[in-house]
Amino acid sequence: MKKFNLNQITILLVSLVLLTGCVEDDNFDVPTQAIAGITSYPNADAQFNSISAVLGNFGTGNGDAVTYDEASPTVTEKYTEGYVVSSDEGGNFYKQLVIQDKPENPTAAIVVQVDKNPMFTQYEFGRKVFIKLNGLSVGESNGVIQLGRLEGEDIERIPSTLVSQHILRADEVATIIAKEVSISDFNDDLESQYIRLTDMQFNSNLIGLTFASESNDSFDGERTLESCATGGSVVLSTSTFSDFKGLTLPANRGTIDGILTRDFFDDFYTIYINTPEAINFDNALRCDPLFEDDFSQGNLNKWTPYSVIGTQEWYYNTFGNPSDSATMSGFSGGAQPNEDWLISLPIDLSSVPSAFLTFQTVKRFSGPDLEVLYATDYAGGDPTTDGTWVTLSPTLDTNTGSWSSWTDSGQLDVSAAAGGNLFIAFKYTSSSSSAATWEVDNIKVSAE
Numbered sequence: 001m002k003k004f005n006l007n008q009i010t011i012l013l014v015s016l017v018l019l020t021g022c023v024e025d026d027n028f029d030v031p032t033q034a035i036a037g038i039t040s041y042p043n044a045d046a047q048f049n050s051i052s053a054v055l056g057n058f059g060t061g062n063g064d065a066v067t068y069d070e071a072s073p074t075v076t077e078k079y080t081e082g083y084v085v086s087s088d089e090g091g092n093f094y095k096q097l098v099i100q101d102k103p104e105n106p107t108a109a110i111v112v113q114v115d116k117n118p119m120f121t122q123y124e125f126g127r128k129v130f131i132k133l134n135g136l137s138v139g140e141s142n143g144v145i146q147l148g149r150l151e152g153e154d155i156e157r158i159p160s161t162l163v164s165q166h167i168l169r170a171d172e173v174a175t176i177i178a179k180e181v182s183i184s185d186f187n188d189d190l191e192s193q194y195i196r197l198t199d200m201q202f203n204s205n206l207i208g209l210t211f212a213s214e215s216n217d218s219f220d221g222e223r224t225l226e227s228c229a230t231g232g233s234v235v236l237s238t239s240t241f242s243d244f245k246g247l248t249l250p251a252n253r254g255t256i257d258g259i260l261t262r263d264f265f266d267d268f269y270t271i272y273i274n275t276p277e278a279i280n281f282d283n284a285l286r287c288d289p290l291f292e293d294d295f296s297q298g299n300l301n302k303w304t305p306y307s308v309i310g311t312q313e314w315y316y317n318t319f320g321n322p323s324d325s326a327t328m329s330g331f332s333g334g335a336q337p338n339e340d341w342l343i344s345l346p347i348d349l350s351s352v353p354s355a356f357l358t359f360q361t362v363k364r365f366s367g368p369d370l371e372v373l374y375a376t377d378y379a380g381g382d383p384t385t386d387g388t389w390v391t392l393s394p395t396l397d398t399n400t401g402s403w404s405s406w407t408d409s410g411q412l413d414v415s416a417a418a419g420g421n422l423f424i425a426f427k428y429t430s431s432s433s434s435a436a437t438w439e440v441d442n443i444k445v446s447a448e
Helices: 006-022 051-059 160-166
Strands: 077-082 096-100 110-112 127-132 136-139 144-151 154-156 166-173 196-200 220-227 233-239 253-262 269-272 277-281 291-293 303-309 314-320 323-329 338-344 354-364 371-375 419-428 435-446
Touching: 051 077, 051 110, 051 136, 051 144, 077 110, 096 127, 096 435, 127 160, 136 154, 160 166, 323 338, 323 419, 354 371
Parallel strands: 110 144, 233 269
Antiparallel strands: 077 096, 077 127, 096 110, 127 166, 136 144, 144 154, 196 220, 196 253, 220 233, 253 269, 253 277, 291 435, 303 338, 314 323, 323 435, 338 419, 354 435, 371 419
């Protein structure tokens, strides 16, 4: 559920201004003596609440934040506990802790908003902490469930004077084992957990760029990571105030460990890393596709739109996953009958024995599904009479109520075109009674 307002955006802008003076210079004084930790709750009669229970406490409501009563002679102290998986040492996290319930194979995690910087000097990566819940609220902000102090309808940071009362440092520092998942596993239950993606690489169009120091980077640098195994993609977000914003993206492929979350407007999943050391791209053999288009060039120059029926046509759209796509809608003052094809220019498969197609779709409103086809003999005319088209069976988006339910197609075998040219087509149809909007993005043809 998206939940943001002008006040939140104003707070974000003010916070980013403040960051200039307090994040970029991170020569913090690390305590020379160990800070005392504890082994259990300070109150033996305290009530334990798992992170899952805290999340569930919010989930049983109507979307409003839930506040835990202040402790009193008649109100029991309540605590949750977890292991810190975020670190602000590299400047990519600011005034927050992310904790999960176990150091390995976690089942739940949550963000704790704190008005204190730095945090890593006391609550370092792997440190077990006890969180006193009394007086805190659990709610959702930008699609992520968080703990903090309720101000109006928003979850705000725990004041610095109260941090030590609410976040108690345990003796234990655990070794955190990133949870290995795939992009197709992403769901709300995984949010804020420390995860690992394997066999990943940055999109080839990004090679040579920095993490977050390009002229068009605002607040965060967003860089597309691709799975060599499935063709799926996810965005890596890096703060423009991080210490490593100016480093060049690694060109190889391998594993990446980070925290799964949502972008600021709750449009798509994204990953934040603590430091560049979380990226282990040690395989120099990239898996670049034979053909790809994420439409970031701002056009459909790799495609031929062909309208068979209707006045609407495929067009370039600035919205996508994370931005830009090819889009088609048959709605214009009402649903209109249409048949429109988006056909790729010839893709050279002459040097490979086999190949597969992957892409992503999002569907909005009711209407027929896209058809996805391929041919080897298309000559550029009317596709209903030109070319021998073979129908594929991709997985398509079915959530017609969301613009962010991007769905991976799965690997579609187009090996029959190996040794020659391949043409990919997306066929859109609508009628006078139903006209869906389809967005297609991150299209790739790769050799097996």
